[in-house]
Amino acid sequence: MSTATDQDRNESETRADSGRRTLLLFIITSLTFGTAFVGIKTGLIDIPPILFAALRYDIGAAVLLTYVYWRGGYWRPRTRGDLMAVVIAGFFLSGLNATLLFSGQQYLTTGTAAVIFSLVPVLAPLFALALLPEERFDPLGMVGILLGFVGVAIIVGLNSLSTTGESTILGVTLVGGAAVAAAFGSVLLSRTDRSIPGLGMTAWALVLAAGLVHSISVLIGESPGDATPTLRALVAVLWVGMPATAFAFPAYYGLIDRAGPVRANLTSYTVPLVATGVGAVVLGEIIPVRTVFGFAVIVVGFILIERHNLLYEIRRLRGLPVPPEHGDEHICESAPRG
Secondary structure, three states: OHHHHHHHHHHHHHHHHHHHHHHHHHHHHHHHHHHHHHHHHHHOOOOOHHHHHHHHHHHHHHHHHHHHHHHOOOOOOOOHHHHHHHHHHHHHHHHHHHHHHHHHOOOOOHHHHHHHHOOHHHHHHHHHHHHOOOOOOOHHHHHHHHHHHHHHHHHHOHHHHOHHHHHHHHHHHHHHHHHHHHHHHHHHHHOOOOOOOHHHHHHHHHHHHHHHHHHHHHHOOOOHHHOOOOHHHHHHHHHHHHHHHHHHHHHHHHHHHHHOHHHHOOHHHHHHHHHHHHHHHHOOOOOOHHHHHHHHHHHHHHHHHOHHHHHHHHHHHOOOOOOOOOOOOOOOOOOOOO
16 A cells, blocks of 8 residues: 555656656746847847848857767768758758848847747648648638738738838738748648657758858848947857757757647747747837737637647646547647747
């Protein structure tokens, strides 16, 4: 009797410890990706946007590649599927995404940029409908997708349609383009037959993206001489390169391993909250009311799209049986959060 009681106590303590670690990974992922938007906004004062994005990936790629090599195991591409995954992730999820995101953040507050970027899980189903024959969405799911676009329209606002709002429209278009690139890349990635783990794939993708973004920076006429060497710029580059990239991705993939991609995907909606709050405190940004309402509408859209997965996760948390046909994969699993 005593042995059984001790075993139950040990299992309960193990579950509690696992739950605390999962929560810690969730918090780290939200904080690191969320503060990335603040670091980007700060660094853009002194550094040209595309060059800044390239520097982020220089640091992130070096640290992540060193980490996956040190950890060992399946750390480098071995198959054609692995190489295809690295190319897709490097071009769409990292290279094109960062080029558009850093360019667009010049014209938006950190919170608004993060909210627009949180459209990734809402946009991905649109591409899935065209590229993944097995994906189907019922009328409520389609309403959810529509609400995502309504949320963006609310954020832009009628005032932005005037001449004085042209910069806002440009910023929303660029950051929205980054979200499209991430969503499209995520769906393409789900079609690859890759065996390499997500973190190893991301490390190599950042190497490819660094070269791509540096090339774009040179082609549009940016130069290291255009950057102003300030302490603020140095801190911003180190922050987005280390905590917001090299630390954020291991935490995110660790969260996927522990909690599954559906629950990990919820960080898409804690990241904007972090970005908005830190942007208000550190940069003194004012949070527009329409951004709050627009974000709420986007979240409702996400809930409608993912309602079945979310209900399954609630059942799991309550210890209720889950249908065996319900899988753990998610088309936005490998999409960056910031």
